[in-house]
Amino acid sequence: MELRQDKMTSxxxxxxxxxxxxxxxxxxxxxxxPIKTQGLTQRFPGFNVVSNYNxxxxxxxxxxxxxxxxxxxxxxxxxxHTILGGWDFGGEIQMPDKExxxxxxIKSTPVKTEKxxxxxxxxxxxxxxGIPMAMExxxxxxxxxxxxxxxxxxxxxVASNICGSEQFCRWMIKKPDLCRRLLRMATxxxxxxxxxxxxxxxxxxxxxxxxxxxxxxxxxxxxxxxEFAFPYHIELQKKLRTxxxxxFFFHICGDQNLNLPYLAELSSLWVHxxxxxxxxxxxxxxAGKYFPKDIIFGNIEPAVFQAGTAxxxxxxxxxxxxxxxxxxxxxxxxxxxxxPPMSQVENVLAMTKAVDNLGWYE
Amino acid sequence: xxxxxxxxxxxxxLYNAVVFYDxxxxxxxxxxxxxxxxxxxxxxxxxxxxxxxxxxxxxxAQEYFVPELLLCSDALYAGLGVLRPHIKxxxxxxxxxxxxxxxxxxxxxxGKNLVKVMFDAAGxxxxxxxxxxxxxxxxxEQQRTNSEIVGLSTLMTTSMxxxxxxxxxxxxxxxxxxxxxxxxxLTRDIAKRYGADxxxxxxxxxxxxxxxxxxxxxxxxxxx
Numbered sequence: 208m209e210l211r212q213d214k215m216t217s218x219x220x221x222x223x224x225x226x227x228x229x230x231x232x233x234x235x236x237x238x239x240x241p242i243k244t245q246g247l248t249q250r251f252p253g254f255n256v257v258s259n260y261n262x263x264x265x266x267x268x269x270x271x272x273x274x275x276x277x278x279x280x281x282x283x284x285x286x287x288h289t290i291l292g293g294w295d296f297g298g299e300i301q302m303p304d305k306e307x308x309x310x311x312x313i314k315s316t317p318v319k320t321e322k323x324x325x326x327x328x329x330x331x332x333x334x335x336x337g338i339p340m341a342m343e344x345x346x347x348x349x350x351x352x353x354x355x356x357x358x359x360x361x362x363x364x365v366a367s368n369i370c371g372s373e374q375f376c377r378w379m380i381k382k383p384d385l386c387r388r389l390l391r392m393a394t395x396x397x398x399x400x401x402x403x404x405x406x407x408x409x410x411x412x413x414x415x416x417x418x419x420x421x422x423x424x425x426x427x428x429x430x431x432x433x434e435f436a437f438p439y440h441i442e443l444q445k446k447l448r449t450x451x452x453x454x455f456f457f458h459i460c461g462d463q464n465l466n467l468p469y470l471a472e473l474s475s476l477w478v479h480x481x482x483x484x485x486x487x488x489x490x491x492x493x494a495g496k497y498f499p500k501d502i503i504f505g506n507i508e509p510a511v512f513q514a515g516t517a518x519x520x521x522x523x524x525x526x527x528x529x530x531x532x533x534x535x536x537x538x539x540x541x542x543x544x545x546x547p548p549m550s551q552v553e554n555v556l557a558m559t560k561a562v563d564n565l566g567w568y569e
Numbered sequence: 570x571x572x573x574x575x576x577x578x579x580x581x582x583l584y585n586a587v588v589f590y591d592x593x594x595x596x597x598x599x600x601x602x603x604x605x606x607x608x609x610x611x612x613x614x615x616x617x618x619x620x621x622x623x624x625x626x627x628x629x630a631q632e633y634f635v636p637e638l639l640l641c642s643d644a645l646y647a648g649l650g651v652l653r654p655h656i657k658x659x660x661x662x663x664x665x666x667x668x669x670x671x672x673x674x675x676x677x678x679x680g681k682n683l684v685k686v687m688f689d690a691a692g693x694x695x696x697x698x699x700x701x702x703x704x705x706x707x708x709x710e711q712q713r714t715n716s717e718i719v720g721l722s723t724l725m726t727t728s729m730x731x732x733x734x735x736x737x738x739x740x741x742x743x744x745x746x747x748x749x750x751x752x753x754x755l756t757r758d759i760a761k762r763y764g765a766d767x768x769x770x771x772x773x774x775x776x777x778x779x780x781x782x783x784x785x786x787x788x789x790x791x792x793x
Binding site for chain 1: 590631633634635636637639640643672673674675676679682725726727728729730731753754755756759762763
């Protein structure tokens, strides 16, 4: 499906974006597959939420088809998480196989007590958790001449996931050294797995995504962010440079308004333009001021795709497009976080319609 | 019997133990309070609970965040564990009862736990069903306890779909119940559309909303 006045292919549009040139229109991105999408379940019988976590082949082709259906650019294209944390380090997971579940969760964390940390071993970077399935997905991307996606939580989130967010929060204040130990292991694990990807695909073909939901100010303070998250972001960015990673996507999840000054400082270390995805809690103009050299992605409230109306989505897109078109580093319209799998088809289409009506550059 | 000055000092100590998340001090000072024959109910309301109220204010002002709240709640429960068994029955004026839980499909319970702390501190009886709670369990527990309020929590966009369903289930069994909801994907607008009576954006505002709903129920009852 092409929009009315498309003058560029999706690849040309993304290329223009990364060269700081105006594309023909606002590119559209996605973060997830709406399972209810018309035709998806007919084309991929049995495709459901769990398929996104245990069936990389079907997830790959379903996401390609869905992107085409909604006219999304395939710039964001990942299979669950390459690295999650709790699973990789030996925790027990729960697949989202119940009616109201949409994501993989940790049923039992590998670390419950201080003693567990002492006994914690580094995971095998090729076989731990969901890594083999993520590798299968990445290989399909490579075979189809698409950027190979490597998707990890930030070191802070991986570390939190090893012992559970509540425990990590308590330890940050009462036993910070335990957090630092977990952060060290989490960071090293990310580098080890990334090296495996680099050895397999070479660095220039990899698009690296980091997401940081646990760093939101709905959970931690900016002071805690600077103490426990920021130093590892710096280490990560420096290492990415030496490893030769050229494409970076950062999902700055949730309300991170109080962290923005520090993230702006961090931005001097990453390659420009990178794609920065924001939740609806962060105003796009504010994001653009902090990160003038980067492509801002977002930030339609995900819940509205599921619980709202098409008109509501359209109105939110209208505001986002108006602001986004003025951003100096470029803009992609998309949801502010993972698109709910049970999103209404007409609500998701409203995003495409809004771009078709309002997203053209003169 | 402790002097007035000693009593004030101990109450302030309990208050500070909660505000500055000193679990050990909260338990020890609670024991001292009992040894000094300070009324357990007073120690809770004017010491521990007053401290937790301040914590709620600090959270609303973004001076405290979830890590501090969790530790403050640990201190609160350390003190409550010592003092609660010593409350005289006729003093234990229950403000109201709430059934609370994270709906089916969702295991994220930090927010719910913090809301529970706030209701506990405010003197409510809290029936905590935990996380990933079957929808019918909310109905059963509300019926069993005759709680005025049911609090439903969700963090995920998929599990939020359970909210309108469970609201209908609860209402089909009980007309005189206030239902409040909270969690990241919800807004006041969505809460209303789903048929909830109330919405709390965070733990700091939850008790206030609960009290509002209890008042609403009273008015409704009086009008009948």
